[in-house]
Amino acid sequence: MRDLxxxxxxxxxxxxxxxxxxxxxxxxxxxxxxxxxxxSNEVTIWLAxxxxxxxxxxxxxxxxxxxxxxxxxxxxxxxxxPECHAVDTFNFKILEPDEISSWVGKAVLSGDLIASAKxxxxxxxxxxYPSEEKISRNxxxxxVIDIKSWSAQRGMEGFPSTPIxxxxxxxxxxxxxxxxxxxxxxxxWAILEDPWSxxxxxxxxxxNLQQAPVIRTIEPRDGNWLSMDRVNEELAKVIxxxxxxxxNDSNVSGTVRSMLLxxxxxxxxxxxxxxxxxLIPGWLIDSETRKILHGRNGRLYDY
Numbered sequence: 642m643r644d645l646x647x648x649x650x651x652x653x654x655x656x657x658x659x660x661x662x663x664x665x666x667x668x669x670x671x672x673x674x675x676x677x678x679x680x681s682n683e684v685t686i687w688l689a690x691x692x693x694x695x696x697x698x699x700x701x702x703x704x705x706x707x708x709x710x711x712x713x714x715x716x717x718x719x720x721x722x723p724e725c726h727a728v729d730t731f732n733f734k735i736l737e738p739d740e741i742s743s744w745v746g747k748a749v750l751s752g753d754l755i756a757s758a759k760x761x762x763x764x765x766x767x768x769x770y771p772s773e774e775k776i777s778r779n780x781x782x783x784x785v786i787d788i789k790s791w792s793a794q795r796g797m798e799g800f801p802s803t804p805i806x807x808x809x810x811x812x813x814x815x816x817x818x819x820x821x822x823x824x825x826x827x828x829x830w831a832i833l834e835d836p837w838s839x840x841x842x843x844x845x846x847x848x849n850l851q852q853a854p855v856i857r858t859i860e861p862r863d864g865n866w867l868s869m870d871r872v873n874e875e876l877a878k879v880i881x882x883x884x885x886x887x888x889n890d891s892n893v894s895g896t897v898r899s900m901l902l903x904x905x906x907x908x909x910x911x912x913x914x915x916x917x918x919x920l921i922p923g924w925l926i927d928s929e930t931r932k933i934l935h936g937r938n939g940r941l942y943d944y
Contacts, residue, residue, distance in 0.1 A: 746804035784936035816912030836865035
């Protein structure tokens with residue numbers, strides 16, 4: 642949370658507030674937090690740490706007695722009773738757990754924060770793709786679209802949105818291409834199966850992908866996945882290359898060299914094919930109806 646505040650706040654500095662209101666921790670003082678629409682000469686930022694009981698209006702009133710002058714922002718990891726927002730004895734704003742989660746999630750999806758999955762002892766997890774043994778099962782692709790620009794271009798600013806992750810599948814193929822004259826060339830390929838757009842595409846690089854944040858993940862309909870009898874065929878189509886080859890033809894004027902495109906197909910019978918989960922960033926948006934905004938292609942899908 643402190644790292645996110647450093648990124649998103651203006652002139653954030655640490656400060657010891659005395660006396661410190663009971664149950665609240667001061668995270669610092671900033672000039673403003675534009676990302677949250679907070680523009681003030683000075684804003685003191687507080688954290689109400691997670692607890693069993695919700696934050697009550699009585700606690701907010703007591704907090705206001707000890708809180709410093711000026712604007713106070715409370716980031717609450719506890720559930721907040723609605724009456725808290727009606728307290729008018731001092732200048733403050735409360736961000737509830739869902740709002741904090743959304744703010745953190747957007748920062749992760751935009752690349753401002755890098756989240757890592759909890760260590761479960763699986764030594765295969767890696768941010769790179771150098772070999773078959775190091776394929777991560779918790780990676781998320783980077784978003785291509787920016788939701789603010791996307792919404793502005795469509796005149797849809799201000800609609801509620803919640804960051805989510807969309808389930809997809811990463812196929813890894815280790816095998817050989819077969820040349821037209823018996824040549825063989827080994828290689829490895831990473832292929833994204835996107836069940837939302839129903840496409841299968843070759844990924845040029847999956848290096849330096851982020852570990853998936855712990856936010857809501859949505860699965861597509863079962864019928865959107867490739868059936869197993871189509872996997873080899875579809876992957877082979879994506880991997881197959883067409884390369885220029887030389888061919889010498891003779892005519893009355895002598896030898897003429899023509900350039901032909903020759904097929905280099907995958908030897909599917911000998912290839913090793915494995916799959917694992919990969920996640921695509923997206924957003925749940927509420928305009929006229931609830932839709933899923935795909936973070937890679939910018940299209941809307943039914944929720």
